[in-house]
Amino acid sequence: MHKTKQLQTSTRQSQENREINNYHKINKPLLGGLGVPQYIFSRLLQLIPILIGITFLTFGMLKFSSTDVVDKMYEQSGTISEEVKAKKRAELGLDQPFLVQYGKWLKDVVSGNMGKSFVSDKSVLEIFLDKLPATLELMAISILLTIFISLPFGIISAINQNKFFDYIIRIFSFIGNSLPNFFVALLLIYFLALKLNLLPIMGSIYDWRSVIMPALTLTIAMSSKYIRQIRAVILEEINKPYVIGARSRGVKESTILIKSVLPSTFVTLTTLLALSIGSLLGGTAVVEIIFMWDGVGKMAVDAILMRDYPIIQAYVLWMSIIYVFVNFLADLLYYQLDPRVRLEKEKL
């Protein structure tokens, strides 16, 4: 009875892991005789069509959207003659054919010019670089917190498999997985700021305490996912022959955990981080708005509401660059972390 149960849980874990392993397999650096520099170069070449595709897509969407930026600009200033509007459109280059506009934009971007904001007339790059540090700070803190929370809890959960602590941790991570991030944010504000008066509600980069709630919001969602995966990896690893062998030779359980089992979770962690950068980038937008955190996510939503095309374009472009780049870094990290990937290259 007990054995079948264990067998079943372990198959379920391998199922949970399958997604990760598949990801790993698909994205495994196909070094195929190439050295690392050539590999990096060929990967960077592959990025180009992806980035062109993404920007073309958003450009097209902006073009076919129902509201017009110039109409939006003059919305507040009462009735404005069509002539003035047409002049403004010509000034912004909006009267040209779609492909011409896209081509011009692309040419400018390649030469480092991201245009000017329609609304504030400032350089887009300047605005963007001004807001980016706040977002990166938020993301970095959340990622660090997530690792510090999910590694120990994942390990505790795995070594207490199907015991009290395991159940508690699993219930919490299940709850965390089922809470939308804006609700988590509001719950945190309600309890930590309003009921217990521990933290300030609104964000300001000058007060270190204001980063706690936005970072916690992002951390809760991420660590719930991570704990599950880390638990699964450790459970799979802990039953492998080499661990049993080490155990039978009398190696201390804690030594096995730290020296042999723990490193095996790093590959999973890398994959998880690479995969969750996407949801993290989207999540920061929501969180930044709720906490009035002055980063790129809030900037983008504000720009969307104002139809400020150059800023939306820059946001989309930069977010995809970051995303694709992080995934690329993750691939390089596999090479370092997973000897199997490395050996495959040496075999060739």
Added chain:
Amino acid sequence: MKSPLIPYLALAIILILIAIFAPFLTPYDPYSQDLTNALKPPNVQNILGTDRYGRDIFSRIIIGSQTTICTSLVLLFVITIFGTFIGTICGYKGGMIDNILMRISDVFLSFPQMVFAIAVSGILGGGLLNAGIALAVIAWPKYARLSRGLTLTIRSMPYIQSAKMAGTGTFAIIWNHILPNIAGSIFVTAILDLGTIIMELAGLSFLGLGAMPPTAEWGAMMNNGRSMLQTAPWVILSPGFAIFVTVVIFNLLGDKLRDVIDPKNRV
């Protein structure tokens, strides 16, 4: 060991039934305003209180279940059908079509989902339909990839080869021989995704990019009450818990279904 699937299935069916028959279940008109009765905390008449226009929150949550759950289900259905259609054709046919469509799906997959959804639904101008379109456009490649992979493993099996030799057409093979074999895995993935879709749709509405007021939608209701978190927390907390409970039920159902349906998990 049999997983207790029935209770979760029952809960999910109850939720869907509530969503479908929502208009008959509300104790009050969810849209009628009564400013003399605004922002009442939960009491005997309005068990979840009223919002700032005096509308009964309980009634709005029930009506909101229709918006949130039905929209998510329809959305998921469309995404799954479209993605599977593309995926099976790519997997079975291979060659040029496969190459082109998979490169296109690469573009979508290499883009953060929520960033795209926020940008697109904002550009399209908000509204539940546009939010749905935004989520669908970014979500289909996942199903295309999954069904393509599954189709590839089945394609070379003897029974497909013999069907081909017997002169069966492409669509007949996909429909009769491939689809039944991959439907289980895709269905499980879809149910596991339902919770995420509900949360994303509500998230877009919360940002003011999805359902527009006065439509009762859980995310939009929370957005409306955002400024009143201190004075009238029930306006926000009840739709929040409605989302939470719904997502929990569908996630549990998805987990259990995976154990039952996915043949790879059978011991």
